[in-house]
Amino acid sequence: MLSCLSPAKVNLFLRIIRRRPDGYHELASLFQTIDLCDTIHFEIAERDSLQCTDPSLPTDQTNLVNKAVALFRQNTGLNTYFDIRLDKKIPQQAGLGGGSSNAATTLWALNELTGRPASLQQLVDWGGALGSDVAFFLSEGSAYCTGRGEVIRSVGPLPPKKLIIVKPSQGLSTPQVYGQVKAEMLEQRDPEQALRNFMDGRPLYFNDLEEPAFKVMPELADLKRQLLNGGFETVLMSGSGSSFFCIGNGKVPSTMSLQCYSVSFINRTPSGWYS
């Protein structure tokens, strides 16, 4: 049996460049994995099965873990089947990449269990076909991502940072948030400059999906205001929401039904998985 952590991510900045003819959005974003993790147990078996500790998560072919298994078998030509147990900790519809991370972890683990028939680059390419964020989770945990998000440039570990993740009970649908992006709303910030600022220790946190998300769920704008009033230095939505990450010393309002997680950045070594 092989047990692997499957980490969540935050987007330290996320710039939307344009809407593409295929309906996706071209973006430029600095992604970072954090130590809020699911755990997935993999075993070679007679037939496929997927079990999940969260009963609200479908375990049928719509689950990205099952999609990753099918793609791995198709692309390697192997006839191997897997018993998979998913211990879910990462909240869903939170902008934390839980499903994409599970898919990437599955590709990695299946490759290990079957004697590495694929190279890491092949796994990255296959990941891009499963979802825009999947390829990132096969990086070492800090990457500047472009295209739909699937073109990854590793940037090396970033200086350590502690964050508080705040997730309202209601989640957000990624397509619905992207659907609210209006070209005229986008600021013309240079993402390469933003990356240089981060690497020089002068980080500027921004997310072009915040305003579209606030249109879908106006309470989120209030929550951000309350978190800033509570003393946090930086409060930014991650991905397409609905969670925020907060930096500094602040108070999370106790009146709302919020899930909070105290987290740090994590990275994996070039040869190993997250531990």
Ligand code: C5P
């Ligand atoms: O690639 P993924 O399946 O994660 O994308 C989910 C949805 O999010 C897409 O169908 C699209 O509506 C939106 N999306 C987008 N531009 C991206 C990534 C996602 O418009 N770069």
